[in-house]
Amino acid sequence: MDVKALSFLGIKGKIGLIIILFVVFIGITAPVISPYDPTSLFEPFEPPSSTHLLGTDDVGHDVLTILIYGARVSILVGFATATISTFIGLLTALIAGCYEGLDPIISRILDFFLVIPRIPFIVIISAFLTPNIFIVILVLSFFGWAKTARVIKPLVKQVYSREYVKRLKCIGAGNWYIILRHILPATFPLAVAQFVLEGGHAILAEASIGFFGLEDPSTLSWGMEINHALQKSIIFLTNIWTWVLGPPILMLTITLLSTTFISIDLETRINPRLKVRSW
Amino acid sequence: MMRFNSLKTPLVQGINLTKIFRYGLIWGEPVEAVKNVNINLLRGASLSLTGESGSGKTTLGKILLGIIRPTSGKVLFNGIDLTNPKRVPKYIRRMMSYIPQHPEEAFDPRWRLYDNIAEPLRIHKLIGSKEEEKEIIFKLAEDVSLDTSLLNRRPFEVSGGEIQRAVIASALATNPLFMVCDEPTSMLDISTQADILRLLKNIRDKLNISLLFISHDIEIASFMGFKIAVMLKGRIVEMADVDKLINEPLHPYTQGLLGIVKVEYVSSYAKNCRGCPYYDRCPVKMLPCREKEPKLKNVGGDHYVACFRY
Amino acid sequence: MSHVSDTSKEVILSIRDLKVKFYTEEGEVTVISDVNLDLFKGETVALIGESGSGKSILGHTIIRLLPKNANVSGHIIYKGIDLLKIDSSLLRNIRGREIAWIPQMVGSSLNPTVKIGVQIGEVLIDHYNYRNQRAWSSAIDLLKLFEVEPAEEVAKGYPHQLSGGMKQRVLIASAIAARPNLLIADEPTKGLDTIKKTLIVNIFKKIKDLKPDLSILLITHDLKFARELADRVIVMYCGKVIEINDKNSFFELPLHPYSKLLLKSLPSKGLYPIPGKPANVANPPSGCRFHPRCPYASDICEKSSPPLIKLDLNRCVACWLYKR
Numbered sequence: 001m002d003v004k005a006l007s008f009l010g011i012k013g014k015i016g017l018i019i020i021l022f023v024v025f026i027g028i029t030a031p032v033i034s035p036y037d038p039t040s041l042f043e044p045f046e047p048p049s050s051t052h053l054l055g056t057d058d059v060g061h062d063v064l065t066i067l068i069y070g071a072r073v074s075i076l077v078g079f080a081t082a083t084i085s086t087f088i089g090l091l092t093a094l095i096a097g098c099y100e101g102l103d104p105i106i107s108r109i110l111d112f113f114l115v116i117p118r119i120p121f122i123v124i125i126s127a128f129l130t131p132n133i134f135i136v137i138l139v140l141s142f143f144g145w146a147k148t149a150r151v152i153k154p155l156v157k158q159v160y161s162r163e164y165v166k167r168l169k170c171i172g173a174g175n176w177y178i179i180l181r182h183i184l185p186a187t188f189p190l191a192v193a194q195f196v197l198e199g200g201h202a203i204l205a206e207a208s209i210g211f212f213g214l215e216d217p218s219t220l221s222w223g224m225e226i227n228h229a230l231q232k233s234i235i236f237l238t239n240i241w242t243w244v245l246g247p248p249i250l251m252l253t254i255t256l257l258s259t260t261f262i263s264i265d266l267e268t269r270i271n272p273r274l275k276v277r278s279w
Numbered sequence: 280m281m282r283f284n285s286l287k288t289p290l291v292q293g294i295n296l297t298k299i300f301r302y303g304l305i306w307g308e309p310v311e312a313v314k315n316v317n318i319n320l321l322r323g324a325s326l327s328l329t330g331e332s333g334s335g336k337t338t339l340g341k342i343l344l345g346i347i348r349p350t351s352g353k354v355l356f357n358g359i360d361l362t363n364p365k366r367v368p369k370y371i372r373r374m375m376s377y378i379p380q381h382p383e384e385a386f387d388p389r390w391r392l393y394d395n396i397a398e399p400l401r402i403h404k405l406i407g408s409k410e411e412e413k414e415i416i417f418k419l420a421e422d423v424s425l426d427t428s429l430l431n432r433r434p435f436e437v438s439g440g441e442i443q444r445a446v447i448a449s450a451l452a453t454n455p456l457f458m459v460c461d462e463p464t465s466m467l468d469i470s471t472q473a474d475i476l477r478l479l480k481n482i483r484d485k486l487n488i489s490l491l492f493i494s495h496d497i498e499i500a501s502f503m504g505f506k507i508a509v510m511l512k513g514r515i516v517e518m519a520d521v522d523k524l525i526n527e528p529l530h531p532y533t534q535g536l537l538g539i540v541k542v543e544y545v546s547s548y549a550k551n552c553r554g555c556p557y558y559d560r561c562p563v564k565m566l567p568c569r570e571k572e573p574k575l576k577n578v579g580g581d582h583y584v585a586c587f588r589y
Numbered sequence: 590m591s592h593v594s595d596t597s598k599e600v601i602l603s604i605r606d607l608k609v610k611f612y613t614e615e616g617e618v619t620v621i622s623d624v625n626l627d628l629f630k631g632e633t634v635a636l637i638g639e640s641g642s643g644k645s646i647l648g649h650t651i652i653r654l655l656p657k658n659a660n661v662s663g664h665i666i667y668k669g670i671d672l673l674k675i676d677s678s679l680l681r682n683i684r685g686r687e688i689a690w691i692p693q694m695v696g697s698s699l700n701p702t703v704k705i706g707v708q709i710g711e712v713l714i715d716h717y718n719y720r721n722q723r724a725w726s727s728a729i730d731l732l733k734l735f736e737v738e739p740a741e742e743v744a745k746g747y748p749h750q751l752s753g754g755m756k757q758r759v760l761i762a763s764a765i766a767a768r769p770n771l772l773i774a775d776e777p778t779k780g781l782d783t784i785k786k787t788l789i790v791n792i793f794k795k796i797k798d799l800k801p802d803l804s805i806l807l808i809t810h811d812l813k814f815a816r817e818l819a820d821r822v823i824v825m826y827c828g829k830v831i832e833i834n835d836k837n838s839f840f841e842l843p844l845h846p847y848s849k850l851l852l853k854s855l856p857s858k859g860l861y862p863i864p865g866k867p868a869n870v871a872n873p874p875s876g877c878r879f880h881p882r883c884p885y886a887s888d889i890c891e892k893s894s895p896p897l898i899k900l901d902l903n904r905c906v907a908c909w910l911y912k913r
Contacts, residue, residue: 163384163385164379166346166379167377167446170372171402172371172372172402185389332753332781469854470639470851470854473854473861502856536783538783
């Protein structure tokens with residue numbers, strides 16, 4: 001049924017999934033499909049032509065190449081952050097939901113993590129060390145898991161208070177048996193929705209970090225590309241911005257939109273499917 | 280396998296059980312869900328608990344199963360203490376089962392009926408092979424007259440009566456000695472209710488199971504039990520054999536439930552009262568009822584009642 | 590067409606050839622077929638049937654609350670207006686003001702963030718342009734009438750502060766606040782204990798005293814409850830009306846074999862179950878839908894479906910045993 005819930009995506013979710021898969025595909029096959037090496041330099045600010053399909057940027061990088069390699073970074077950050085934070089968040093939610101005694105303590109910890117704004121925190125961190133991509137992932141996951149836990153915890157509690165769990169306890173099932181066999185599968189669709197949403201947030205956060213210019217300058221990401229473009233105010237005086245600024249913003253928007261589509265679609269599908277319909 | 284005491288000593292024994300719930304974090308008002316209840320259930324005997332909703336029937340049932348820990352008092356199952364749910368040995372759990380009120384809540388909605396029924400067997404590792412399991416499950420389904428073609432469906436794809444049959448099958452899987460049924464038919468249609476109740480009765484007689492049957496309908500309670508205990512605000516106010524209780528009810532509350540005397544519904548009464556729990560509604564109340572709580576006492580022939588008039 | 594028609598009483602609602610189909614993943618399911626009914630002014634009718642008999646859907650159809658995948662054909666005529674054909678603005682004027690609905694799920698039918706008094710009074714503001722003050726005081730009057738005390742305090746409170754029985758009474762109060770002519774109650778006693786049921790019975794009696802010409806349609810499977818309140822009983826089985834009868838004659842001498850067996854399955858009559866399994870609307874049996882379980886079934890029952898036969902002024906039954 002859980003797998004079914006995924007294959008049961010509505011039209012919105014399907015569109016989102018296709019876009020995401022497309023971005024993942026270009027990220028993975030970047031060295032093969034990109035027209036140039038990401039380090040090779042050309043004339044700066046060349047308009048789109050047959051040699052440079054999307055033109056070149058201020059330093060002379062081919063915009064299309066940067067765009068393709070940028071997908072790599074975004075997908076890596078999104079996927080890794082989502083995996084780590086969903087895993088920790090889910091585990092926390094299961095423990096808090098099933099062990100009543102621990103719930104108040106865990107809730108306070110979650111509150112603490114939820115009020116820390118993550119972007120300013122990264123600004124502070126980057127003052128001490130140059131944040132390469134792995135530090136970005138770690139910091140984003142460090143602040144991302146609490147939200148996942150917060151969203152999943154009520155569902156865990158709700159399922160844990162169902163009569164069938166009481167029946168199982170009476171039969172003699174252990175707590176971890178119940179959690180693994182009954183509660184985890186019940187939270188699975190919501191966890192997937194959270195995973196996708198968290199991935200989207202991480203991609204946006206990473207882009208913001210790049211946009212502020214706080215990332216390792218050698219990183220080729222969409223955020224960095226926007227940052228570079230904006231540093232030259234000349235681009236707004238001409239139509240250069242249409243090919244230097246437009247494509248990375250468009251890619252970012254499309255990717256975020258698709259993750260949002262998928263998670264909304266999943267969430268609207270989770271709840272009614274759990275209910276028993278009776279007239 | 281443990282040895283069983285003779286038929287005369289009770290299989291399940293609740294001694295001075297009290298459960299106080301506190302709602303709210305720190306300043307929660309304590310609510311006595313069960314108060315000073317003594318209850319004995321012999322092997323193969325069956326007792327019905329009745330009373331309006333909120334009288335503590337379900338809480339008492341769960342305490343006797345060892346799912347809820349009582350605030351004070353003791354639960355003995357064949358001499359073994361169940362008071363701390365976490366310390367109950369696993370093999371004891373095999374000997375008891377629980378049938379909850381809402382059939383659609385009793386099973387994991389993601390699992391097929393087959394897996395749900397087989398779960399107790401799997402938890403206790405009572406079966407060797409898949410074939411053996413299948414044989415047992417089909418036999419169980421037959422025992423509760425559940426169509427075997429339904430076993431592949433999920434709980435929300437079958438009717439309430441059919442799930443309830445499957446729940447009973449699952450409850451019987453481990454050959455329990457003690458079974459608690461918490462209003463198993465209050466959500467079912469009338470004709471299905473008759474069906475399920477007869478099934479439970481047959482099973483009880485055939486397998487010699489001690490049954491604690493919880494129902495707010497005193498007619499159904501009297502159909503299922505040998506004895507009936509009437510509960511009010513967590514206390515047992517009257518307990519007797521079925522015929523005696525139905526024909527000569529002594530407590531005014533029991534008379535009210537049977538429709539002999541009109542009972543008025545009081546929506547907000549004091550949760551913890553000093554005197555008789557029935558004081559604010561009793562048509563025949565006397566002076567001492569307000570100050571002192573009557574004790575449950577034997578008025579002859581195993582008929583217990585907690586009322587100052589006797 | 591056979592249906593009850595009594596010229597001495599005023600018909601408030603008449604249902605003609607009603608058919609409700611659902612389009613589901615498995616295909617088309619006819620949940621209600623060929624229902625013809627009349628409800629009279631001032632009477633209480635109990636619509637009895639097991640789950641899956643279509644009784645709740647009939648109620649939902651009258652107030653037009655069916656989900657989108659439902660296809661309804663036929664006529665439901667209320668005061669000369671066909672409820673199935675009117676547009677949503679007219680429907681809004683009828684809902685609440687003319688026909689009120691008491692939903693089944695007590696717990697989820699009140700808005701947890703709105704004060705009780707507002708939830709009862711809002712229908713008056715909406716339909717009769719009452720001032721807030723006046724709506725509030727009418728709400729308190731209703732609460733007092735139903736003995737939800739202390740009424741002023743309760744009206745200022747929120748649903749989570751109420752017990753189940755109080756919520757039920759608040760729901761009934763908000764349904765009759767606009768003084769409708771027809772009240773439809775969907776399983777008002779489901780899952781309640783004996784004492785609370787008595788309370789609900791008393792409330793319905795009070796409503797009746799308040800407005801004697803109010804018609805009530807009780808959708809229920811609780812026969813005891815129906816016996817306390819109803820003037821007439823309508824029995825549905827597998828999407829069809831199989832018996833219409835006076836209350837007294839129904840409980841003493843039911844006509845349809847299903848009704849006879851149903852009464853025998855009551856706790857007070859010895860709890861004898863009806864043999865066989867309830868018929869499924871998705872795959873109904875041929876002919877009379879009760880024939881596989883019927884002890885009196887003969888060949889004709891298997892082959893063709895019996896029409897609703899009118900025995901006398903108030904009694905109808907759909908069974909071949911009565912076709913002589």
